[in-house]
Amino acid sequence: MAKILTPPEALHRAAALCSSAEHCTADIREKLARWGVTEADSRTIIDRLVQERFIDEQRYAVAFVKDKFRFSGWGRIKMRYALQQKRIDGSDIDHALATLDEEQYNDRLLELLQAKSRSIRDDDPEARRAKLFRFATSRGFESALIFNALKQVVP
Structure with missing residues (x-):
């Protein structure tokens, strides 16, 4: 069984994860749950990561759209649906899709x-x-x- 992380350990690990690649709130929330972090501690950790700009949903959406277009050949409809599945705000999705030439x-x-x-x-x-x-x-x-x-x- 995996070791359950304390909130400070989870914050440090999540910050390291976010600094290496773009992640959305839903991804980090899922990781924290897998690491055994309580829901209250997860909210605190995610709030701190957002405050310190480790997590930025708009930045994530733009990176997601560029990658899926360039590497996977996805169209706007499929990208919009995938971002909605990750609970990204509609205005952030619209902004990201507008970046496509x-x-x-x-x-x-x-x-x-x-x-x-x-x-x-x-x-x-x-x-x-x-x-x-x-x-x-x-x-x-x-x-x-x-x-x-x-x-x-x-x-």
Whole structure:
């Protein structure tokens, strides 16, 4: 069984964790619970981390959006949902999503669709379009953007 941490130990470990990478309140609350820290002590620790700017939800949301866009190829819908699951405030989510460059966003969608199109064996254009549309929606891209991009990928 894991050692239960005292509040000062938990604060020190959480601060070290937050200084090495961006974390949101929900992530740290989960870690503290796993370390055996009581709910009252967790609130105190999280308040201190926020006060000392180890945790910043807006900064976390911006970093999350940039990473998921660049490395995972996620669209805005999927990123918004994931951030809502982590209980990030709606205004912070909106701010983070607004940091995405529209041209890069459209180019990334087009790249993903072209790569996926090469792996589809179906010759029927409608079936290809349907498969590509489902793929892009599963990545969290908006329907209108997908339709525009499909015009360039599937003639």
